[in-house]
Amino acid sequence: MDFNLNAKNESYRARIRDFVEQHLLPLESNPEAYDEHENIALGHLEIMRGKAKHEGLWCLQIPEHLGGKGLDISGMAACYEEMNRSIFGPVVFNSAAPDDGNMMVLAKVGTEAQKERWLKPIVEGTVSSAFAMTEPPPGCGSDPGMMQTSAKRVGDKWVVNGHKHYITGAAAASHFILIARTSDDARKGLTAFMFHKDDPGWEIIRRIPIMGPEEHGGHCEIRFDGLEIPDENRLMEVGDGLKLTQIRLGTARLTHCMRWLGLARRSLEIATEYVNTRESFGQTLAQREGVQWLLGEAAMDIQVGRLLTMHAAWKLDQGDFARKEVSMAKVAVADTLHKAVDTAIQLCGARGYSKDTPLEWIYRYARQARLVDGASEIHKMVFSKTLLAERADFWRWGV
Incomplete structure (x- = not known):
């Protein structure tokens, strides 16, 4: 490319x-x-x-x-x-x-x-939205096949009952995409629907407190108790819920990487500005070899993450699903964001730990990166299975 x-x-x-x-x-x-x-x-x-x-x-x-x-x-x-x-x-x-x-x-x-x-x-920009999929145990997390929330067809409507949690943006959202079980079929058992915040039959139980700064609308626990959705608000065909989820998450996971790289870069920008001016024992911190090692390693990791992300983006632009490329980028960039901001806080000392810079904000936000849209361990399973199937062809060049 x-x-x-x-x-x-x-x-x-x-x-x-x-x-x-x-x-x-x-x-x-x-x-x-x-x-x-x-x-x-x-x-x-x-x-x-x-x-x-x-x-x-x-x-x-x-x-x-x-x-x-x-x-x-x-x-x-x-x-x-x-x-x-x-x-x-x-x-x-x-x-x-x-x-x-x-x-x-x-x-x-x-x-x-x-x-x-x-x-x-x-x-x-007149409304915001949410994607309601994740459920409390024994419902689905990384495994959609464990979906418990059900949608049963009654005439020209679907009646939804179930329980979801950690639904990002739910408290501020007007439009919701909901994934629910419509049959016991292993591959075609889930279906996607749209519903509006004012539709009766559902409620926000609570806005779940979290470690980091929150998106607008937080991360909510919600319950469905007879929510009726007209069939015209079904997305794709009955049984295509898993397919819709895969279509959505492929690019969405990569956009997380794109954004996290910006936060990682910002973290190093703050650190480099500080070490260039802060003096200790007759030298700026930037003149010290140990500081240079820390900065150089974090900068290199950011560049590796950028290349992985851009390669996955390029493959998606070519019409490829880029599953292993997206998963590798997701794992690498999540780790890189944490490493970059942790390095920046270490180099900035008390200033980095304080709220005088956004570093502590970024640090708390960064911890979720290894969890959202599939934990890093799940993504490692994805591309390791591809490695086992493709062997040497795992590293093939496109022609």
Whole structure:
């Protein structure tokens, strides 16, 4: 592959970099810019989103005919990385999870009527969304086959009963994608549906407290008790729920990597600025060999993560499922984010551990990277199985 960005992608990347520098990095130092869950406060978010729309930097990942800018996945990789040099970045450009993945899958599989009703408001930024799949034990986590939430057809409607938890963004969402069991078939037993927050028959039990700063809407536990969903709000065919999940998560997992690389870079930027000016025993910290080793190793790991991510993005652009490439990127970049911010805190000392920089925010946020959208151990199983099946061909070059 050619690692040079085309003119369109480079233009968007450079403009996003300027926007982040001019508007978002300064905003992070304003205590009033944060809500009670340590995310950007809604008033400030509305202002920044207005600026992003005005500058033509809104919803880059969605096709132009649906209201976006139509970037390919390689372009998204470069731009999402720049966005998340700010902890506020992705949500400002309407490129944050879970809306990001939900919009992309609806753009791919929704009917025209479904796109108009369910996708368009998310693209416009007038509503947010959630993806309801994960369940408490004995329900599904990494194994969708353990799905307990059921949808039973009654006439032209589906009646849903069950229990979900850690549903990101649920407390703020208006539009939900729900995965529920519709049969006992091992491969075709799950089906996907859309429902609205005002539909009766479901409730948020609680917003689950977490270790790190939270996305808008938190991570919620929800219960379904007779929620009725018209068949017209079913996504794809009956039994295609697992297929929809795979379509959504392939690119969505990689967009996590893109964003995490931005946070990793920001962490090293803060550290390098500090060690270049902080003196100790007649030298700046940057002049010390041990410091150089720490910085160099973290910088190298970030570059490895960027190459893995861009290679997976390129393969997705070619129409490949890129399953092993996405899984390898997910594992590597999750580890790299933690290593980069941990290194930065170590080099910045007490300043890094304090709230005088966003490093402690990034550190707490980074711990979830090895868990979300499949734990690292699950992804290692994915590409190790591929290795066992392909043997030497695991490392083949495309022709």
